[in-house]
Amino acid sequence: MKLTKEEVLHVATLARLNIDASRIDTFADQLGNILEYVETLDQIDTREVAPTFHAVDKSNAFRDDAAAAHLEREAALANAPEAEDGYFIVPKVIE
Amino acid sequence: MTLHKLTIHAAQDLLKNKKISSVELTRAVLDRIHAVEPSVDAYISITEDLAMDRAAAADQAIRENNVRPLTGIPMAIKDLIATKGVKTTCASKILENFIPPYDATVMVKLNAAGSVMTGKVNMDEFAMGSSTENSGIKITKNPWDRSRVPGGSSGGSAAAVAADMCLGSLGSDTGGSIRQPAAHCGVVGVKPTYGRVSRFGLVAFASSLDQIGPLAKDVTDAAILLQVIAGYDPKDSTSIDTPVPDFRAALTGNVKGLKIGIPEQYHTSDGVSQDVLAAVGNAMDFYKKAGAELVDVSLPHSRYAVAAYYLIAPAEASSNLARYDGVKYGARDASAASLMDMYKETRSSGFGAEVQRRILLGTYALSAGYYDAYYKKASQIRTLIKQDFARAFEACDVILAPVTPTPAFKIGENIDDPLTMYLSDIFTLSANLAGIPGLSVPCGFSADGLPVGLQLMGNYFDETAILNAAYAFEQGTEFHKKRPDL
Numbered sequence: 001m002k003l004t005k006e007e008v009l010h011v012a013t014l015a016r017l018n019i020d021a022s023r024i025d026t027f028a029d030q031l032g033n034i035l036e037y038v039e040t041l042d043q044i045d046t047r048e049v050a051p052t053f054h055a056v057d058k059s060n061a062f063r064d065d066a067a068a069a070h071l072e073r074e075a076a077l078a079n080a081p082e083a084e085d086g087y088f089i090v091p092k093v094i095e
Numbered sequence: 096m097t098l099h100k101l102t103i104h105a106a107q108d109l110l111k112n113k114k115i116s117s118v119e120l121t122r123a124v125l126d127r128i129h130a131v132e133p134s135v136d137a138y139i140s141i142t143e144d145l146a147m148d149r150a151a152a153a154d155q156a157i158r159e160n161n162v163r164p165l166t167g168i169p170m171a172i173k174d175l176i177a178t179k180g181v182k183t184t185c186a187s188k189i190l191e192n193f194i195p196p197y198d199a200t201v202m203v204k205l206n207a208a209g210s211v212m213t214g215k216v217n218m219d220e221f222a223m224g225s226s227t228e229n230s231g232i233k234i235t236k237n238p239w240d241r242s243r244v245p246g247g248s249s250g251g252s253a254a255a256v257a258a259d260m261c262l263g264s265l266g267s268d269t270g271g272s273i274r275q276p277a278a279h280c281g282v283v284g285v286k287p288t289y290g291r292v293s294r295f296g297l298v299a300f301a302s303s304l305d306q307i308g309p310l311a312k313d314v315t316d317a318a319i320l321l322q323v324i325a326g327y328d329p330k331d332s333t334s335i336d337t338p339v340p341d342f343r344a345a346l347t348g349n350v351k352g353l354k355i356g357i358p359e360q361y362h363t364s365d366g367v368s369q370d371v372l373a374a375v376g377n378a379m380d381f382y383k384k385a386g387a388e389l390v391d392v393s394l395p396h397s398r399y400a401v402a403a404y405y406l407i408a409p410a411e412a413s414s415n416l417a418r419y420d421g422v423k424y425g426a427r428d429a430s431a432a433s434l435m436d437m438y439k440e441t442r443s444s445g446f447g448a449e450v451q452r453r454i455l456l457g458t459y460a461l462s463a464g465y466y467d468a469y470y471k472k473a474s475q476i477r478t479l480i481k482q483d484f485a486r487a488f489e490a491c492d493v494i495l496a497p498v499t500p501t502p503a504f505k506i507g508e509n510i511d512d513p514l515t516m517y518l519s520d521i522f523t524l525s526a527n528l529a530g531i532p533g534l535s536v537p538c539g540f541s542a543d544g545l546p547v548g549l550q551l552m553g554n555y556f557d558e559t560a561i562l563n564a565a566y567a568f569e570q571g572t573e574f575h576k577k578r579p580d581l
Contacts, residue, residue, distance in 0.1 A: 008455070015413060015458040016420070016435075017451055018443040031456055033514050038402040041472050044479070051474035052481055054303050054333070055289035055530025056555065061332035075196040079424035088422050091434050 002032045098123035099259040100578070103168050103316040106262060110157060110167045117157070117167025121150035121211050124169040128213065128260045131581050134241060136233045137255040139174045140182050141214040149211040156209060164323050166209030171261035173252050174215040175222055176307065177296035178202055181212075185298050186230040187220045189425045189445030199296020200331065201265060201307050201324045208323045213261055216251030220447045221416065222272055222300045224248050225519050228510050229449040236506070237279060238579040239545055243503040246276030252310045253280035258581055263320050264310045269300050270404055271498070271523025273308045274535040278498035278548020281537045281577065283317045283565065284310045288556045289530035290335035292321075293328030301411035302333070304404075304527040313575050314536060314566040318342035321558065337556055345559035346566040351386035353564060355379075356491030358394040361522060368501040374539030374547040375497050381571055382495070382564075392487040392494065396479040397525050403480065404524040405517050406460045406473035412450075413457030419445065452513060481529045484552075493560050494552040497522050498535045502545035522550060532558045536565040537574040546574075 008028045012019045019027060073086055082089035098120045101109070109115045125143055132138055146169065153167035172178060175185045177195035179202070184190045198206065205212070219229035227235045227250025235250045237243040238258040245254040249266030253276035256264050266273045268286035277284025285308045292307045299305060309320035322343065327336040357379065362372075383389060421427035421441030428440035446454070460469035487494060500519060509516045526533040531552055538549035549568065553561040569575050 003459075007459075011455050011459045011462065014462060015454045016417075016438040016442055017446075017454065018439045019451075020443075023448075027452065027455065030452060030513050031459070034405060034456060034517070035459075037514055038406055038469065038473070041399055041402050041406075041476055044396070044399065044476060046472060046475035046479075049475040049478050051471055052477040052528075053474055055481075055528070056333075056335060058290070058333065058335065063329060071196055078196060079193055081421060081425075081427035081429070090422055091431060091437050093434050 003028045003035070099127040101262060102312045103165070103262050103319055106168060111162050113157065117150040117153035117211060118147065120167060121146050121169050121213070124213055124261060131258050131260060134236065134581065135238055135254050135258050135260065136235045137216050137251045137258065137260055138171070138214045139184055139186065139217050139232050139251070142181055142212055145181070146211050146213045153209055153211060163207070163209040164319065165205065168210050169213045169262050170205060170210045171213055171216045171252060171255040171264040172202070173218055173249050173264065173266045175218060175267060175298040176201060176265060177298070178212065178215065181215065183215065183298070184232065185221050186218045186232050187445065187447070187450070188231045189419050189441070191426065193424055195296070197296065200293035200328045202296065204324050216255050216264060218251055219248035220450050221298070221412070222248040222267055222269055223412070223449050223453055225271070225275060225516055226509065227251065228506065229447055231447050234506060237503045238581055239281065240503070240543070242505055243545070244279065244506055246279035246503060248272040249310060250276045253277050253282055253284065256280065256282045256310050256312060257579060259578065263312070263316055265307055265320070265324065266310050267297055267305055267307050268527065269304045270408060270527050271520045273310060274498050274523050274533055274548065274550060275520065277310055277535040279503040279546065281546030281574070282310055282312060283314050283534065283536050283575070284308065285317050285321055285534040285558070285562070286526060286532060287321060287325065287558055288532045290333055291532070291556065291558070292324050293331040293334045295328055295330035299415040301408040302415060303411060304408060314562055314569050315343060315346060317534070318346060318562050340559050342559060342562055345563050347563060348567045348570045350382060350564055350567045353387040353493065354491040355382055355387050355389050355564070356392035356487050356494040357389055358392050358397065358487065358494060358496060360394050360397045361496040366500050367497060370502055370541035371497050371500065371547055375549055378538045378549045378568060379495065381568060385567060385571065390491050392490055394483040394487060394525065396476060396483050399476050400480060400524045400528060401517055401521055403473040403476040404520070404528060405456070406469050407477065407528070409453040409457030410460045410470045411457070413454045413461065416450070416454055449513070477528045480525055484529045484531055488554045493564050496550045496552065498548035498550040502541040502543070502547055526552050531555055532561060534561050534565055536568060538568070539574060
C-alpha cells in the first residue's frame with residue numbers, strides 16, 4: 001500500500017499539520033509501510049465479530065447533576081498563550 | 096550507609112523506627128541524582144526545594160507517629176502525570192512550559208500517602224515510543240550500558256529506578272510502556288488492569304489502552320505503590336468500582352498448584368534472541384521446581400496484535416491530541432496570521448516526528464472511506480484477542496511470556512524505521528488491547544550483561560496472582576539485587 005503525496009497532504013490538513021516539502025516522501029513511505037503491514041488483518045474474516053472499543057465492559061457512568069468545586073477562571077486561563085478579560089484570544093477568525 | 100540504594104519497604108522500616116530521617120534519605124537521593132544525571136539523563140525537572148520541604152514535613156509526621164504508607168519516600172514521576180504547580184511537559188516542545196493547575200488523582204493519593212516527589216522523569220513524547228529516543232527534551236541512557244536505550248516510553252522512570260535516582264516511580268503503559276523499559280533496565284514494572292487506577296490527570300495518549308502503574312526495585316515495592324494508587328475514582332468514568340485487595344499481604348511466595356499458561360505463540364516467535372529464550376526458559380524451570388503446573392495455552396490472534404494496536408492507538412491519539420491547538424495551553428506559533436495557520440504552525444513546530452506520524456496514521460485510519468477497513472477492523476481483531484485470553488484463563492491462572500524479543504538495543508539503531516520499532520512491542524501490546532494486568536520482573540542477563548525481563552499476565556483485576564508469582568520467583572533468585580555500576 002503506497003500513499004501518494006496528495007493523500008499525505010490531505011490527511012495532514014485534516015490533522016491540522018503542515019508537512020515540510022522535504023519530509024513528504026519520507027512520511028509517505030513510512031506510513032505506506034505501516035499500512036502495508038496492517039493489511040495482514042485482512043487474513044481474518046471478521047464479518048461476524050463485534051468490535052471492542054473499551055477494554056473492560058462498562059456502561060455509562062453517571063453522576064448527580066449537582067454543582068461542585070471547579071477550577072477558578074484565572075487558573076484555567078493561566079497557561080493560555082494569550083488571554084484577556086477572562087477570554088482566550090485567537091487570531092482573527094472572520095475576514 | 097548508601098541510602099539511595101534502599102528499597103521502599105526497607106526505607107519504611109528505617110524511617111518508622113527513626114533510624115534515618117526522610118531529610119537524610121531525600122538528600123541522599125538528590126545527591127545521587129546530581130551525581131549520575133549527566134550520564135543517565137533520566138530527569139526532565141528536579142524539584143529539589145519541594146522535595147526537601149516535603150521530607151521535612153514527613154519527618155515531622157513521623158515524630159507525631161502519623162506514619163502513612165509512603166511517608167518520606169522519594170519518588171520520580173513520569174512527566175505526563177499532572178502535578179499541580181510543577182511543569183508537566185510530556186517530553187514535548189508543545190507542553191514545554193505547561194504548569195498543571197491541578198494534581199492527577201494518583202498524585203493526590205501519593206501526596207496523601209506522604210511521599211516525596213524528587214522530580215519529573217523523561218519519556219517518549221506523549222508516551223509514543225519504545226526507546227525514549229522520541230523525547231523532545233533529552234535522550235535517556237540505559238544505566239547498564241549507556242550506549243543503549245532504556246526502553247520506553249517510561250524510560251526515564253525505569254532508568255531512574257535502576258540507577259537509584261529515586262526509590263520508586265510511576266509510569267504509564269499503553270502498549271508496554273511500563274513493562275518494556277522495566278525489562279530493559281532490570282526493575283519491576285506493573286501495568287494494572289484497565290480501570291484499576293484512575294487516569295484522571297494522566298495526559299491522554301490512547302484512552303482505551305492507557306493505564307498508570309508502578310516501576311520499582313522489587314515486587315514488594317511494586318505492591319506497596321499499586322496499593323496506594325489503585326481504586327475507583329468518580330473523576331475517571333472508566334475506572335472500575337471494585338474492591339482493592341491487600342496486594343502486599345498476597346505475597347506469600349507460594350506457587351504450589353498455580354497453573355501457569357505457556358502460550359505457544361510467544362515461545363516460538365521468530366526474532367526472539369537466545370538470551371531472552373534462555374532466561375525465560377530458566378524461569379519456567381524455576382516454577383516447575385517450585386510446584387507450579389505449566390500448561391499449554393494458545394493465543395492464536397496474538398500475531399495480529401501489532402497491526403491492530405498500531406491502528407487503534409494512533410486513531411485514539413489523533414483525536415486526543417487535537418486539543419493541542421495553541422489556544423488553551425501549551426505553545427503557540429504567534430507569527431501566523433489566520434486561525435487555521437496558527438493551528439497548523441503550532442502543531443507542526445510543537446510535535447516531534449513520531450507524534451506527527453501517529454497523528455497522520457490515526458487520522459487516516461479514521462477518515463471517510465477508511466474507517467471500516469482500518470479502525471473498525473482493528474477493533475474487531477481486538478475482540479478476538481480478548482476472547483483468546485478468556486479461553487486461556489479457563490485453563491490457567493497466569494500467563495508467562497517474554498517481555499521483549501531482545502535485550503535493550505543501541506541508541507539510534509531503530510529510530511529511522513518505525514515499523515521495526517513497533518514490532519519490538521509484540522509481546523506487550525495484547526495485554527493492553529485486552530485490558531488485563533501484566534508485569535515485568537527481572538529474570539536474567541544476556542551474554543553482554545543486559546537485563547532480561549519475564550512477563551506475567553493475569554486475569555482481569557487479578558494483579559495479586561501475577562504479583563505473587565513474581566514474588567516467588569524473586570525470592571528464589573538474585574537477579575533483582577544486581578544493580579548497574581555507575
